[in-house]
Amino acid sequence: GQQVMQIPQYQHVQEGEDFTTYCNSSTTLSNIQWYKQRPGGHPVFLIQLVKSGEVKKQKRLTFQFGEAKKNSSLHITATQTTDVGTYFCAGEYSSASKIIFGSGTRLSIRP
């Protein structure tokens, strides 16, 4: 079945270090989305990637979508304590249909 794998499960970094989480799908995606969930909160949409090889940036966050549209990554440069939370990728296999969430990567930061 359709599955989205995400690694690592946890990442503990020193403030100022970089952070990357990776997602991989078993089959080609229509698009991939990234969400951030703070402890006790609900997922908040960050971005959607649609095109093969697409790269998008939001300040210190860089999102990439693989050429084959099966994998994606989120990279945070120089982490800050406000970046703490769980980052989920979510793959959509056809336009505007259900999405399948990755298992999430929980980011914690040492001040």
Next chain:
Amino acid sequence: GAVVSQHPSWVICKSGTSVKIECRSLDFQATTMFWYRQFPKQSLMLMATSNEGSKATYEQGVEKDKFLINHASLTLSTLTVTSAHPEDSSFYICSAYEEGRANVFEQFFGPGTRLTVL
């Protein structure tokens, strides 16, 4: 951005009772809503796709007779957990997207409902 509300935000019930959770899109119409459950420190698991005016589509392994979904209007979907048991205790989250936003698909999540079954 668009707002999705959920009610109640938390509920505690006795085993065997039924609980209804409402999901509303406040400033847009949502022909499709999604229901997820999330166990502590785990990912969101899609339970079902709620379609306005038609039957919901349930994911494999989700009992449709236990988790009743009704999408009666373009702004409201309800999830009823029937004969709840302690193993149904979880965080239930709904989401919706706006029709017509073809260029950027953004799914808006409700704040979630924490269900505890004693």
